[in-house]
Amino acid sequence: MFSGIVQSVGKIAAMEPRGGDVRLVVDADGLGVDGIALGDSIAVAGVCLTVVAIDATRLAFDVSNETLACTSLGSLVVGSGVNLEKALRLADRLDGHLVSGHVDGVGRVLAIEPDARSQRWTFEVPAELAKYIAGKGSVCIDGTSLTVNQTDGARFGVNLIPHTIAVTTFKDRRVGDAINVEIDLIARYVERLLRG
Template sequence: MFTGIIEAVGHLRRIERRGDDIRLTVDSGKLRLDDVQLGDSIATNGVCLTVVERLSDGYVADISAETVSLTGFDRYQVGQAVNLEKAVTPSTRLGGHMVSGHVDGQAKVLEVSARGQATEYWLEAPQSLARYIAHKGSIAIDGVSLTVNQVEGARFRLTIVPHTSSETTLPLLKAGDWVNLEVDQIARYLERLMQQDAVDKPSAGVSFEQLARAGFIR
């Protein structure tokens, strides 16, 4: 589990294709690795990866074909900058929101523009994920916990403050780029609970229409 508060920006040192899978070697930058053990999780551009080898200045992790199909790793190149965050501990401050590191899909960057000292991004999510994105709800973009400031169908707007820009890879994004997208877990569980409720009690419980009016789903 992660918070979406990025600890460091690293770089991909090696990308090894193993059939449909990928083995990554990541230069961890300023991320401290002294407390990282084999088997620990590190979110790499929002993807929860398991450390299979720890280096003095980085780590090695494997990415399955399933994860490759849902993320941007198939397009990444050696030298690419990636956002890094170690898994939370019982004493970690929850500064962002609960992020699982299980990416749901990819969103396309449509527009990037300055607004005062901040930067605004318009993105478009796949139709299958758009219903989980709500105004003032939480979302993870390449592992960064962000607040959705506007929603228009499958399009949504993010406003990034200077501090977040300086500590993440977000300033590298431009129109036409794709990012890893993880929607809020609460929305996914609510949908599943509603589906089960419809099976068990077709005429009882909260309806999808009521949840939509309350802003939980779209």
């Protein structure tokens, strides 16, 4: 489990084809690899991945074809920035919202507009995810916990304050970019309970 509070921005150091899938190597110098062990979970651009190798400041992850198909990880190139977060411990503060790192789909950045010192961002998600996104609810974009301002069909908007832009990959995002979307965990379970 994660909180959606990005701890560092890493850089893709390698995307190595391995037997049909990929070994992703991330330079995680800013995250600090002390205390990270093989088998630990790290959220990489919002995707929960398992550490399979550690080399100085670099972390390696094996990424399956399923994960490549269901997230934006397959479109990354060497040098791409990725939001990073270590898994929560039971004693940690929960500053964002509960995030599993299980991406529900890939959306797109539709618009970025100034709004005083903030920026108003508009995203579009696959239609089947739109019903889970509610005004003033939580959503996780590329591993960042955000509050939804408004919804309009498969589109929704958020405001990003200068701090969030500065410490995440949002500073490098452009209109048209793909984004990993994880809906709120509670919305998933409520729907399941209602369906019986």
